């Protein structure tokens with residue numbers, strides 16, 4: 001060592017102090033997955049969306065219902081078929097009429113029911129304050145009524161307590177993730193329910209991940225096999241351009257319903273089969 005280099009060495013207390021170890025930050029697993037997918041399977045998201053559009057088209061976004069109706073209808077769909085949720089929603093309208101103007105339901109692409117008849121939203125105040133056993137009976141056609149009735153009342157009462165009425169139109173002016181956080185702070189409202197409401201009422205680019213979206217995505221290899229539904233929401237937010245979210249959600253659901261069935265998927269009809277890891281574990 002030269003004399004001048006020696007002068008630069010710390011002396012005394014400073015010399016005794018061990019150099020601070022640099023802590024390595026844990027990599028964000030969402031970003032790590034997206035980077036890995038880009039590197040190892042470039043173009044997979046785009047090819048999947050383009051492939052699905054060849055048989056399912058480019059669905060146009062259209063508001064289906066006012067946001068409070070959308071939220072309650074989505075709670076009614078939890079763990080039941082959309083068609084049964086429609087029956088329960090119609091029963092709410094008939095039992096608790098609001099007298100508001102009648103509106104048409106635009107079920108649109110991705111909805112699995114037959115569509116609600118034209119009608120007014122229920123009187124939400126009457127639903128929120130109905131005797132619980134009565135409400136359970138009213139929504140029984142939707143299934144799981146003893147769980148859903150108190151959830152619906154708690155949700156409506158929370159909206160009333162925070163906003164002074166039952167309207168959720170204010171969510172349209174919020175940033176999408178803030179609006180989602182507001183909704184998921186309500187007991188029983190998860191990311192999927194919140195994302196359905198925000199996507200279909202306001203075209204907020206949030207990706208609802210239901211069982212069809214999750215199954216098709218895992219088979220293709222868009223998301224890791226062990227990803228939870230909550231992980232999948234975040235992965236899609238990182239992988240998709242905002243303008244692609246509605247189409248991706250709707251077409252993955254359609255694909256899961258008509259081609260990529262849970263049992264015996266019709267892979268011979270699938271435009272994505274060349275890139276699907278269910279068909280070929282080494283697919284590019």
Ligand code: SF4
Nearest residue numbers: 260267270273276278
């Ligand atoms: S190839 Fe088969 S498993 Fe893969 S997405 Fe298409 S239908 Fe589903």
